[in-house]
Amino acid sequence: xxxxxxxxxxxxxxxxxxxxxxxxxxxxxxxxxxxxxxxxxxxxxxxxxxxxxxxxxxxxxxxxxxxxxxxxxxxxxxxxxxxxxxxxxxxxxxxxxxxxxxxxxxxxxxxxxxxxxxxxxxxxxxxxxxxxxxxxxxxxxxxxxxxxxxxxxxxxxxxxxxxxxxxxxxxxxxxxxxxxxxxxxxxxxxxxxxxxxxxxxxxxxxxxxxxxxxxxxxxxxxxxxxxxxxxxxxxxxxxxxxxxxxxxxxxxxxxxxxxxxxxxxxxxxxxxxxxxxxxxxxxxxxxxxxxxxxxxxxxxxxxxxxxxxxxxxxxxxxxxxxxxxxxxxxxx
Amino acid sequence: xxxxxxxxxxxxxxxxxxxxxxxxxxxxxxxxxxxxxxxxxxxxxxxxxxxxxxxxxxxxxxxxxxxxxxxxxxxxxxxxxxxxxxxxxxxxxxxxxxxxxxxxxxxxxxxxxxxxxxxxxxxxxxxxxxxxxxxxxxxxxxxxxxxxxxxxxxxxxxxxxxxxxxxxxxxxxxxxxxxxxxxxxxxxxxxxxxxxxxxxxxxxxxxxxxxxxxxxxxxxxxxxxxxxxxxxxxxxxxxxxxxxxxxxxxxxxxxxxxxxxxxxxxxxxxxxxxxxxxxxxxxxxxxxxxxxxxxxxxxxxxxxxxxxxxxxxxxxxxxxxxxxxxxxxxxxxxxxxxxxxxxxxxxxxxxxxxxxxxxxxxxxxxxxxxxxxxxxxxxxxxxxxxxxxxxxxxxxxxxxxxxxxxxxxxxxxxxxxxxxxxxxxxxxxxxxxxxxxxxxxxxxxxxxxxxxxxxxxxxxxxxxxxxxxxxxxxxxxxxxxxxxxxxxxxxxxxxxxxxxxxxxxxxxx
Numbered sequence: 001x002x003x004x005x006x007x008x009x010x011x012x013x014x015x016x017x018x019x020x021x022x023x024x025x026x027x028x029x030x031x032x033x034x035x036x037x038x039x040x041x042x043x044x045x046x047x048x049x050x051x052x053x054x055x056x057x058x059x060x061x062x063x064x065x066x067x068x069x070x071x072x073x074x075x076x077x078x079x080x081x082x083x084x085x086x087x088x089x090x091x092x093x094x095x096x097x098x099x100x101x102x103x104x105x106x107x108x109x110x111x112x113x114x115x116x117x118x119x120x121x122x123x124x125x126x127x128x129x130x131x132x133x134x135x136x137x138x139x140x141x142x143x144x145x146x147x148x149x150x151x152x153x154x155x156x157x158x159x160x161x162x163x164x165x166x167x168x169x170x171x172x173x174x175x176x177x178x179x180x181x182x183x184x185x186x187x188x189x190x191x192x193x194x195x196x197x198x199x200x201x202x203x204x205x206x207x208x209x210x211x212x213x214x215x216x217x218x219x220x221x222x223x224x225x226x227x228x229x230x231x232x233x234x235x236x237x238x239x240x241x242x243x244x245x246x247x248x249x250x251x252x253x254x255x256x257x258x259x260x261x262x263x264x265x266x267x268x269x270x271x272x273x274x275x276x277x278x279x280x281x282x283x284x285x286x287x288x289x290x291x292x293x294x295x296x297x298x299x300x301x302x303x304x305x306x307x308x309x310x311x312x313x314x315x316x317x318x319x320x321x322x323x324x325x326x327x328x329x330x331x332x
Numbered sequence: 333x334x335x336x337x338x339x340x341x342x343x344x345x346x347x348x349x350x351x352x353x354x355x356x357x358x359x360x361x362x363x364x365x366x367x368x369x370x371x372x373x374x375x376x377x378x379x380x381x382x383x384x385x386x387x388x389x390x391x392x393x394x395x396x397x398x399x400x401x402x403x404x405x406x407x408x409x410x411x412x413x414x415x416x417x418x419x420x421x422x423x424x425x426x427x428x429x430x431x432x433x434x435x436x437x438x439x440x441x442x443x444x445x446x447x448x449x450x451x452x453x454x455x456x457x458x459x460x461x462x463x464x465x466x467x468x469x470x471x472x473x474x475x476x477x478x479x480x481x482x483x484x485x486x487x488x489x490x491x492x493x494x495x496x497x498x499x500x501x502x503x504x505x506x507x508x509x510x511x512x513x514x515x516x517x518x519x520x521x522x523x524x525x526x527x528x529x530x531x532x533x534x535x536x537x538x539x540x541x542x543x544x545x546x547x548x549x550x551x552x553x554x555x556x557x558x559x560x561x562x563x564x565x566x567x568x569x570x571x572x573x574x575x576x577x578x579x580x581x582x583x584x585x586x587x588x589x590x591x592x593x594x595x596x597x598x599x600x601x602x603x604x605x606x607x608x609x610x611x612x613x614x615x616x617x618x619x620x621x622x623x624x625x626x627x628x629x630x631x632x633x634x635x636x637x638x639x640x641x642x643x644x645x646x647x648x649x650x651x652x653x654x655x656x657x658x659x660x661x662x663x664x665x666x667x668x669x670x671x672x673x674x675x676x677x678x679x680x681x682x683x684x685x686x687x688x689x690x691x692x693x694x695x696x697x698x699x700x701x702x703x704x705x706x707x708x709x710x711x712x713x714x715x716x717x718x719x720x721x722x723x724x725x726x727x728x729x730x731x732x733x734x735x736x737x738x739x740x741x742x743x744x745x746x747x748x749x750x751x752x753x754x755x756x757x758x759x760x761x762x763x764x765x766x767x768x769x770x771x772x773x774x775x776x777x778x779x780x781x782x783x784x785x786x787x788x789x790x791x792x793x794x795x796x797x798x799x800x801x802x803x804x805x806x807x808x809x810x811x812x813x814x815x816x817x818x819x820x821x822x823x824x825x826x827x828x829x830x831x832x833x834x835x836x837x838x839x840x841x
Contacts, residue, residue: 193443196434200423207421211435271425323473 003186005275008264008316012279015308016286027293033162034169035289043285044174045237047278049256050263051185052229054277057260058189059222060202060269061118064257065107065126066230067249072133073099074234078147078244079138087148089235096231103129104227105220112216126250134246142244155239174236181229186274194221202269258305259284262312283308335394336361336525337382337413337494342391344377351377352388353549359494362523364516366536369546369569370759375529378546379496382527383415384408396493409439412493416500420483422471428478429454429467432485439490457485460522461515477508484515495519496527501535502757505619506785506827513539531759532786533562547571570761576792579771581811583611587646589779590662590748592631595640600626601803604640608748608779613770615790616783618800618827624783625667626803628750631781632657632664645747658687660748663741665734667752667783673737676726680718681707683725684740710739715765731762738769749773750781755789767792787823799826 005013023030049066056063073096081092103125110121144152158170189195200208201218208215238244263280265272287304291297339357343350351374359365367375380386382393384405393400395411422431433453437445454467458481465478465485474482480500487495497516501509516526516539530536536543537557545552545568552568560568588607595604601623608614616624629635631642633651642649644660651657657664666672675683685692685703692702707721714735718728725733734754741749751770755763770793774780784790790797791814799807807826813819 191445193438193445196426196430196438196445199426200434203423203425204421207419207423210421212438266425270423 003275006264006273009273009276009279011315012263012276012283016279016283019283019286019290023290023294026295030290030293032164034164034166037169037171039282039285039289040175041172041240042289043281044172044178045233045240046256046259046281046285047178048181048229048233048236050259050277050281051181051274052226052233053256053260054263054265054272054274055185055189055198056118056222056226057265057267058202058269058272059198059218060205061111061219061222062257062267063107063118063122063223063226064253065103065122065129066226066256067251067253068126068129068133069100069103069227069230070234070237071246071249072103072129072137072234073097073231074238075133075244075246076137077235078142078151078238081148082142082146087150089150089154092148092151092235093232096235097228098231100227100229100231100234101224102227104223104225104230107227108220108223111223112219126253130250139246141246144242147238147242147244151235151239152242154236155242174240177232177236181232182274182278185225188225189274194218198222199270202271204270255284255305256281258309262309264312264316266316334361335359336396338394339378339382340392340394342378342381342388342393344381344386344388351549352381354391355546355549355551356391357544357551358554359525359527361493361525362520363541364520364526364528364539366540366543367527367529367546368531368533368536368543368565370761373546373569373759374549375546376498377549379415379498379527379529382408382494383413383496409490412491413496414487414490414492414494415496416480416483416487416498418498418502420479422479422482424472425470427468427470428465428474428482431471431482432457432467432489435486436489453489454485457488460488461485461518463511463515476503477505477511480504480508480512481515488519492524494525494527496529498529499531499757500528501530501532507619509535531757533565536565537562545569566760569759576764576767576788577771578791579613579774579793579795581611581613581774581795583609583777585610588643589645590631590781591643591646593641593643595627595630595637595642597626597630597635597637599803600630600635601800604805606798606805606808608781610777610779611774612796613774613780613782613794615794615797616781616800617785617787617790617797617823618806622800623803624800625752628664628752628781628783631750632662658744661744661746662748662750663687663744663746665737665741665749665751665754667756669730669734669737674725674733677724679722679724680711680716680728680736681721683736684710684721684743687740688743706743710736710743713742714739714769729759729762731758731766734758734766735762738766742773746778748779748781750783752783753785754782755784755786763789787820790823791819797823799823801827 052066053063076099077092077095080095081087107122107125110125111118114121154173157173159173159175161168161170189198197208197213197218198221200213201215205215237249259280260272260277261267262283263273263276263278265277284305288301291300335358337357337359339355342352342355344352355378357378367378369375377386381388384403384407387402393403395413398411400407426434429450433450436453437449451467458465461481461484463481465481471479471482500512504512513535516528520526528539540557543555543557543560543565545555545565547569586609588609590608593605596602604627606614616627618624626635630637631651633653633656636652642651649656649660651660670676675686681703684707689698692699692706704721710716711718711721716732716735718732725736728736755766758766770780782790782793794814795811797809797814798805799809809823816822
């Protein structure tokens with residue numbers, strides 16, 4: 001399997017390019033390296049979330065607890081670090097990932113055990129995880145002063161810097177985990193038997209079972225992977241905003257779901273591309289960060305995202321209908 | 333010839349009901365062995381015993397000389413048993429190549445996927461059956477026939493020695509069927525044994541070496557193709573003599589109930605005109621792509637027309653939605669009853685009442701006793717074999733499901749009943765019962781438009797036949813033409829599928 005850009009992704013790229021051209025036409029200030037670096041930095045956490053969610057959606061599931069997992073992982077980890085005076089980025093990432101993996105394991109176990117729709121289960125665990133955290137860990141906020149300095153260092157770190165008219169601007173180091181996660185997930189889906197099992201289960205659980213995949217085991221892989229990515233994202237997020245709150249992130253799940261769907265993943269499972277999910281997130285962030293440049297208030301944001309989501313779903317459903325008609329299935 | 337599979341005196345019961353009684357079966361190497369019997373006769377259970385899905389209560393299975401009393405699926409696969417189930421178990425969003433190869437690669441215990449291997453394995457299998465398929469396409473983009481070939485290739489990739497095909501031709505067009513039968517012959521010549529399950533006796537006769545008849549869980553016998561004919565075979569399957577009665581229209585009143593003039597839809601059909609009178613059963617036959625199902629959909633408001641006029645009882649009408657059609661007294665039995673014709677997870681009574689729910693809900697509340705009464709009437713009229721009116725439709729056999737579909741539409745008291753392939757996948761006994769009911773309703777003045785693939789079905793029911801080709805009416809045969817002894821041959825020639833006459837070998841590409 002070579003890396004290919006399918007027709008749907010080409011449409012997304014075209015929309016992004018056309019929109020950029022439009023914004024640049026209205027406001028030439030848009031065409032600057034600052035914009036690019038800015039979008040990369042602000043979208044990095046959403047990108048990792050989206051890639052984690054994508055894997056879940058390919059397997060035919062859904063996860064709305066990833067924000068709670070990210071918060072639980074990072075908040076608990078950093079609380080421990082503050083309490084014991086630990087200042088080590090690797091420790092932060094490692095521990096948060098472990099928390100993420102365990103919570104993902106709980107998600108998968110509940111889904112396998114109760115045989116209920118993943119949406120209901122993860123909606124429940126979203127509240128459960130957050131509740132456990134605020135009840136048993138802490139519900140205090142921490143400002144920049146008390147956080148381990150390594151976090152802020154990472155949050156401000158740049159890979160390289162470019163001199164521009166208005167000062168220097170650097171490419172955020174947050175892109176490193178994104179690139180790593182994207183490549184790892186792409187490889188997982190396309191080149192490992194587990195990955196193909198995920199696709200198979202998402203397509204048809206019974207058929208997957210017939211050829212020897214265990215859907216229950218596949219679900220463990222999927223939700224643990226999603227949990228690991230959420231744990232990682234939690235740390236990246238805290239590093240970027242340089243503060244720790246017990247109630248951030250939660251509630252931001254649906255825009256990520258929207259981004260993944262806009263990126264071409266099937267809500268019914270079995271199909272979805274990492275590159276597509278990345279395009280979906282970028283499109284949303286592009287709209288997010290450029291409205292002001294074309295002179296619209298941020299209240300237009302939801303309107304645009306809503307329109308893009310509806311349009312993208314309409315496109316794929318229209319394509320499906322054309323195909324059905326070829327096979328003599330009339331649904332209209 | 334040496335036997336590759338020997339099933340010895342198998343008995344299998346589910347919750348006390350014996351579905352297989354002391355059945356034996358011998359399949360030789362390089363033999364096409366057809367398994368025929370009515371729905372629910374136990375042939376699927378037999379196949380599942382051979383593939384290790386079920387463990388028989390008594391008896392043993394000898395595969396390649398090895399005896400098994402408890403055959404597992406894994407052992408069956410190791411011994412070369414491959415089953416292509418009706419749903420084909422393919423993955424929609426995987427390529428054809430991956431669908432063919434993944435099971436084999438997984439079985440080797442590989443942790444990583446080498447896409448060159450995948451392509452290589454897939455290409456090797458397509459060469460074996462001598463077909464060209466676009467291996468890169470994803471399954472959801474492929475028509476049923478290609479999916480069927482993919483399933484065959486997947487079985488071959490697994491070194492199948494015994495290939496079991498469960499009703500493989502149900503959704504195929506005539507040309508595709510003949511291609512499939514050619515492939516089956518080709519596999520046979522390579523030494524593979526094939527167990528072929530089918531309802532369509534003409535297919536059975538065109539490929540079988542040996543035919544085994546099963547009825548009510550018991551084996552009736554093994555027959556060589558040469559020593560038996562279609563009529564005898566259907567008697568053996570049903571245990572009674574089945575001779576479909578021919579329908580004769582005896583109305584003198586000729587005012588049309590439905591008149592269609594110059595109906596066209598670009599890419600679907602062109603300039604279609606015909607009339608249905610009281611008591612007419614008009615057949616519509618033609619290859620896939622001839623536009624027959626599309627016309628039915630249009631008459632039911634599911635496929636908007638570009639031009640043309642529709643008259644119901646002399647009144648010009650526009651049918652833009654199924655509700656319009658229903659109000660005009662038109663009923664449709666769709667081709668895919670499971671997906672489009674039934675609420676499969678609801679009970680019989682709920683399905684039957686679904687078309688008349690408004691009528692039996694005075695003041696907006698459903699009259700439950702009326703619902704029960706309608707369901708009982710339907711069960712009685714159509715001889716539905718079900719434990720009770722509370723039975724969930726999904727659990728019924730195909731024939732009984734179809735009776736429910738017909739029953740629920742009859743409740744709307746339609747004048748015009750459009751039936752698209754009403755007996756696909758239905759056993760002969762139920763078929764005869766359905767025909768009988770169609771004849772009864774027609775005798776009482778209902779008009780039918782009957783779309784079918786089976787010439788026998790057309791001949792048994794229709795008093796006029798429209799033969800379609802590429803969206804146009806090519807020929808119209810009247811009652812007197814249909815009574816000619818060579819009517820069947822004539823129709824087959826007109827449709828353009830000479831290669832499917834039962835007494836000739838399928839043509840090679």
